[in-house]
Amino acid sequence: MSQPPPRRKRTRPSNIEGDAPSSNRTTDLRDEDRIQALVKDAEFWFEDGSIILIAGDVVFRVYKGVLASASPVFADMFSLPTPGPRPAVDGCPVVNLQDSADDVRRLLRLVMPKNGACVLEDLNMLDISAGVRLGHKYQMDTVVKRLAARLGQYYTKHWAGWRDPSRSSFPECLRGTAAIAVVNIARLTDELWLLPAALFECLELPTLALLSGFKRGDGTVEHLSHEDLARCIDARPIVKRDEIISAIDYVFDYDLKKCANDDSDRCYATLHALQQDPGFLYHDYQPYRDFTQRKHSWSKRVRPSLCGGCYHAVVEREEEGCKLFFKNLPVYFGLEIRAWGKV
Numbered sequence: 001m002s003q004p005p006p007r008r009k010r011t012r013p014s015n016i017e018g019d020a021p022s023s024n025r026t027t028d029l030r031d032e033d034r035i036q037a038l039v040k041d042a043e044f045w046f047e048d049g050s051i052i053l054i055a056g057d058v059v060f061r062v063y064k065g066v067l068a069s070a071s072p073v074f075a076d077m078f079s080l081p082t083p084g085p086r087p088a089v090d091g092c093p094v095v096n097l098q099d100s101a102d103d104v105r106r107l108l109r110l111v112m113p114k115n116g117a118c119v120l121e122d123l124n125m126l127d128i129s130a131g132v133r134l135g136h137k138y139q140m141d142t143v144v145k146r147l148a149a150r151l152g153q154y155y156t157k158h159w160a161g162w163r164d165p166s167r168s169s170f171p172e173c174l175r176g177t178a179a180i181a182v183v184n185i186a187r188l189t190d191e192l193w194l195l196p197a198a199l200f201e202c203l204e205l206p207t208l209a210l211l212s213g214f215k216r217g218d219g220t221v222e223h224l225s226h227e228d229l230a231r232c233i234d235a236r237p238i239v240k241r242d243e244i245i246s247a248i249d250y251v252f253d254y255d256l257k258k259c260a261n262d263d264s265d266r267c268y269a270t271l272h273a274l275q276q277d278p279g280f281l282y283h284d285y286q287p288y289r290d291f292t293q294r295k296h297s298w299s300k301r302v303r304p305s306l307c308g309g310c311y312h313a314v315v316e317r318e319e320e321g322c323k324l325f326f327k328n329l330p331v332y333f334g335l336e337i338r339a340w341g342k343v
């Protein structure tokens with residue numbers, strides 16, 4: 001049985017205000033006045049709640065015990081007599097957070113879902129981004145691990161996952177520019193195995209989209225670090241080059257002597273025609289893309305013209321190229337990922 005990871009040293013995040021010295025803290029009365037002036041969150045304001053959270057101009061009233069059980073940071077804060085949150089409004093301690101209200105709301109949906117269960121498959125990237133960033137900050141390790149595992153269904157480190165046709169049905173909202181947030185999540189949480197597939201997704205973005213970043217739910221925009229941006233830009237031409245080399249290796253160099261068909265000239269002519277078609281090399285042949293999409297591009301076109309033996313042989317060779325690419329995927333970005341590419 002594996003041992004649980006050592007718990008990180010508990011620290012009070014600097015953005016949680018507990019009791020402050022009386023000289024620079026508000027009074028209970030001022031807390032009440034202040035809360036009255038704020039917007040009560042429509043989703044997370046429970047009349048019997050036991051803790052008040054303030055984020056931006058929104059105030060939440062939720063359950064202290066649930067928060068404490070999910071987060072050792074909150075648990076420690078609630079357990080400390082001084083400094084700690086003090087009774088302020090209706091007997092509820094008040095905690096001022098520096099996080100955006102949108103982030104806090106999305107985190108609360110994960111920690112205390114109103115319909116009784118949080119369905120991972122229903123989460124969009126705004127939810128996952130907020131959940132991971134705040135989950136990491138408040139040491140909600142289970143939340144962070146579950147969200148990273150959800151991302152790992154697409155941003156996989158396993159060959160079997162990469163080639164799984166179901167990968168192409170992963171929600172669009174978790175792909176494209178969302179990959180920028182995934183890269184940053186990998187960096188923040190040290191889940192570095194997410195990086196190669198996420199950086200590859202970024203590499204395929206139009207340059208303007210890559211530079212424009214990912215817009216969070218609260219309207220702020222996050223970008224790749226300069227280092228990760230450089231990794232994508234530098235890798236682009238090398239990936240394209242290697243795709244072309246792969247085409248030559250696995251399709252054009254296919255040994256037609258293996259053709260068992262009497263009409264092997266027809267197979268030769270088909271492959272030769274591909275060789276003469278620049279569009280094939282630059283657009284159609286995509287051994288590095290999604291497995292299902294590949295099967296519907298060039299191979300579909302040549303399927304009627306090649307004999308069955310040659311068709312399957314060439315498709316198999318294309319998959320060999322894809323497997324080799326996946327094995328080397330971290331290398332394109334100058335990364336070394338432990339246990340990368342295992343089944």
Ligand SMILES: [Zn+2]
Pocket residue numbers: 259260261264267306307308309310311
């Ligand atoms: Zn043939």
